[in-house]
Amino acid sequence: KAGVTQTPRYLIKTRGQQVTLSCSPISGHRSVSWYQQTPGQGLQFLFEYFSETQRNKGNFPGRFSGRQFSNSRSEMNVSTLELGDSALYLCASSVTGADYNEQFFGPGTRLTVL
């Protein structure tokens, strides 16, 4: 069974640009969550999608947005990039996101903002 895949693996952008990251969950998983990992703040929850609806949202500015498609694939978008957006962006999938569902993470997308 294929794991969670994320594309691209690496991105270099400049301030003010926008970026779109993609996540394909494990087959049969309907919940997709996104996290930002930085050395200073650790892993922080961005948002979660389930059945194409945002079910939960972390404390990030509106420049961070996402969506989920009918096949459960998800994208996140960051507009007007800032230097502080440089981070490893991880997505995780689970069957439904409920308490008994194990979360599986992808390899991440390393975003560098210059």
Add this chain to the structure above:
Amino acid sequence: KQEVTQIPAALSVPEGENLVLNCSFTDSAIYNLQWFRQDPGKGLTSLLLIQSSQREQTSGRLNASLDKSSGRSTLYIAASQPGDSATYLCAVGAGNTGKLIFGQGTTLQVKP
């Protein structure tokens, strides 16, 4: 607001030693707790999931326990090996959804 703390931040042990990693959380009303491993520059690998109604889970040389009343979980690694060197993260389920709240991690080095 749920906060998750992991102590120590770093740990170095000789190969073969048994060790315990600690995780504490401030709000006992958790839905589950999951332990992960992260190798440098890589994603997270799930190690063990403990549902809120469970007290422990075991997988091979790993055993994780959960005590909700005291807000603590421990990850026990038996007979450590150099390949166990990584950062270990615990995360609590913040609701009956996919949201996890992570600790800062414990970086483990196992010396041959």
